[in-house]
Amino acid sequence: MKRTALLRDVPPCAAPDGISEDVLAVSQIVEHDGKSILNIDLFYDGVLRGRYFADIKEKCHNANVDGKWYRCSLNNVARVCKGKETLKGYDYYFDEDWKYASNADADRAWEYLGNRIDTFEYKTNQVKYERAYQRKRQRIDSIMNAIPCIPDGVEAWLDEEIFPGDYLFFKRDKRTGYTCTACRAKSWRKKPWKHGEMTTCPKCGAEVKAYSRRNEIMKREPVVILQPHGEGWLERQCLAECRWSSAGKEIKIYEEIRVIIGKSKCYGTEYYGTRRFADETEQDWWDRNGANKHFAPSYLYPDNLQETLPCGGLEHSGLDVIAKEKVKLNINRFILRYNDQPWLEYLIKAGLYRLAADIANSYYVPELICPYGSSPKGTLQLDGNRVNRLKQLNGGLNTLGWLQYEEESEFDGRRIKISQESLEYLDAKKVRLEDCRMILQELGSVNRMVNYLKKQKESPRTVVQTWRDYLRMARQEGLDVTDDIVRLPKDLEARHDQLVERINARRDEERRMKEKEKYAYLDARIRERLTDVKRYFWEDDTYMIVPAGRCEELVEEGRALHHCVGANDFYMTAMADGRSWILFLRRKSELDKPYYTIEINMYTDEIKQYYSAYDRQPDKEVIRKVLDKFRRSLRKTQRIPA
Structure with a gap:
């Protein structure tokens, strides 16, 4: 589209009658340079502010406002005419700032475009982006076509240095069949090899490793190849793959990243492969890392350095x-x-x-x-x-x-x-x-620390973390951490857990003392409801359910089972208010040992939740059946009215 010539040669449309808050669009179809062009003139406050041209054949559009050219949508051109900013990417959230001056103007534009103006602009933009993409694709392809091939010696280097050796795959049976990856020979013999044994191939005499657990082995390693290229040089990040099978030893080189670097420079333009596991002839290249490929610690090809x-x-x-x-x-x-x-x-x-x-x-x-x-x-x-x-x-x-x-x-x-x-x-x-700094601060010897770590069953890094926490807690508890009996315990994990229990018990006691008045008030309200919750007492041949009666019982239950029932006064207040109640499920063979904690809705007798130690649910199906049996027994008693 020759937009400057159009602006000069095509006379503007006549101004429409009347003034509107919106920009008024007047259309005409003109012949210019042997083509039909749609011209839409934009009037605001009765003044011609902009001119819009659309070419259906070339699939393009341009607009001029106050002597400046724009390639944006007609609605954005109208916004410019009104002195507003253009909208980018979210213009469909706003009302249009223009309208046709008459139905004839709208029909004329539709007749020329065969569609709405915004649909034409959308399709035009798609064509524009596709053309730009193809131009960029051709430009990158021409750059990639000039890249030299990977040096001939790379595969031999990979074979000898990175993936050395061959395998002899065999299978034990009445007679031992085997395949050598060095000579690809297939044969058999009576006596089998040991798995992993280094031996020689009976056919070719090559040194091989006997392998019976698989009939194929694959290894991959990242490699980098540096090459001269034009006046500069080239860095290629590749992934080398070696596959040993009955078909022999096969090596493939998948290229992932190319960097074209200028002379005497250490940085350049990066191009990324868009396909996985593609060699230099199959790979497609782009200048954006859509496949999320990265430079990795790699082996460097030495022969051309x-x-x-x-x-x-x-x-x-x-x-x-x-x-x-x-x-x-x-x-x-x-x-x-x-x-x-x-x-x-x-x-x-x-x-x-x-x-x-x-x-x-x-x-x-x-x-x-x-x-x-x-x-x-x-x-x-x-x-x-x-x-x-x-x-x-x-x-x-x-x-x-x-x-x-x-x-x-x-x-x-x-x-x-x-x-x-x-x-x-x-x-x-x-x-x-x-x-290890905290440990060394107390121990003062790296060698003693290492000797202690060697005696532990867990991994050293896990032991160090547990040991560090143990020493910190021991110091807080006033223990003499300069004494080897304290700082080098025989059973570190057990001593660590003992200190955790000791600290938690002390904190619980401190909290109980601090909240003693609150507990006393809640306990008094809970006692008022004990006659109502007697019906929650239940037992069969194996299990017993006992309703809680004091706040202290919830704290002890939470500490024993390591869950949150006694961590704060939430469940205690619910019991005092008569909204829900905490029940203790015990095995009759171990009545003093906490097993499951249950919360029940006092209005509906619905079991809201039930958990054992660490918020887990051991023997869940068995316990669910026990609770179903418990609830059926509740139906025979009178519910508390809501």
Whole structure:
């Protein structure tokens, strides 16, 4: 549509008679440049304020108000004519600000468009968005078509380094049939192998692992491939899959993310695969991450790094060492951070691969790292001996934290030593220093703490949490936490639970004393209703139901069964008001032991709820039948009138 020529060549419509609060639209169909065009002129307060043009063939529309062009809806153009703001995305909530000056104007527009004006605009926008999408699709496809293929050596590298080895699948029977993934031979022999045994294939002689529990094994690993591309370079985040089966060993490479990076830069434009498990030839690409794909700690393909790393100024970054040592690292995050964190090179070249990976995989620079250090010792804030210990373990951030704690203790006079055995345990079990500080404050020895953790049945992290809570409660209760009998209990969980019960009992007692007057008042009102609730007393051969008679009984019941019946005065007040009553269900064989707590509506005799310990319902079906039997017996007695 040649909108400027239309505005110049097409004379405006005559102004309508009269003045309206709405914008009045006058339509005409004009011939321009060999096409029929719908022109709608907009008058407000008797003055021509805007002109709207629609082309049914090109499926487009434009409007001009006070010399400025708009591509919005006719209703928004009318709002501009009235000095209002345009509506975006929610205009259907508002009344229209315009109307046709006459039925003839409306009929003329309908005849040209074959529909309402808003329907035409909606379809026009759909066409516009589709055209824009196709242009963008073609642009991205042309960029992706220029991307080089994955290097030929990647599959061999995956086969040898990431997914090494082959399997011999066998099945025990009268004779043992087997399949080798190395040579794909199928045969049999009399004597079976042991599951998991390393052996050689009788046919090809390849070293294989005997496997009898499945006839197929699949493993996946994330890998990153860096390649030169034009004047810049390329980062490709892939997912490698290896499948061992009777058909042999098959490796596939699914590409998920591509980053096109300019020369000497460490960041670029990201494109995301829209399909799952699609290789470089099958994948569809887009510049939005609709499939929620992410860069992950990955193995780095090493063979072409010598020519690729200089493209981003990374030739001294240590990425070649990371690739050679097969360290899993968030390569994308490392590349983005390297210029601001050149000390990562120190860690890699010092052999601290796992520590470098932990830092690269985290979002921020950890507090344990001094970014201004000029050597590994300065960066790690450790002396040479402890740096060597960290290197021997290939420790990460967790191990670094423990070694820094040991060094700090030398300066404050505590001189806490951590044996290499303890350090290995803390590293292997991922026990964090921050979780153990309270324990160490009382114990004063990491080695003793580790020895105690080794003796426990639960996982170390669970034990640390329980131990920390136990020591905190023991200190609050005035116990001597410097005494080994207290701070190193034989049965930690039992001692922890005893303290919990002790504290809860004391708090209940304090609450009872505090609310003694309230309980006395409620107890007096409850006693007035005891004659009415005698009918709730019930028993059969196995069970007995006893109505509660005092507030204290509810508190004791709640503490014994660990539920909320006595946590506050809600149920006590309901009993005092005669709205509902609390009943205790007991086994006749254990009358002194709480079993179920029941709430019953005193107006309708309906069982409102019934729960046992920890708000659970053991033997629910049995108890439900018992309660049905109890309710049937209530029908024989007179209900309390509402």
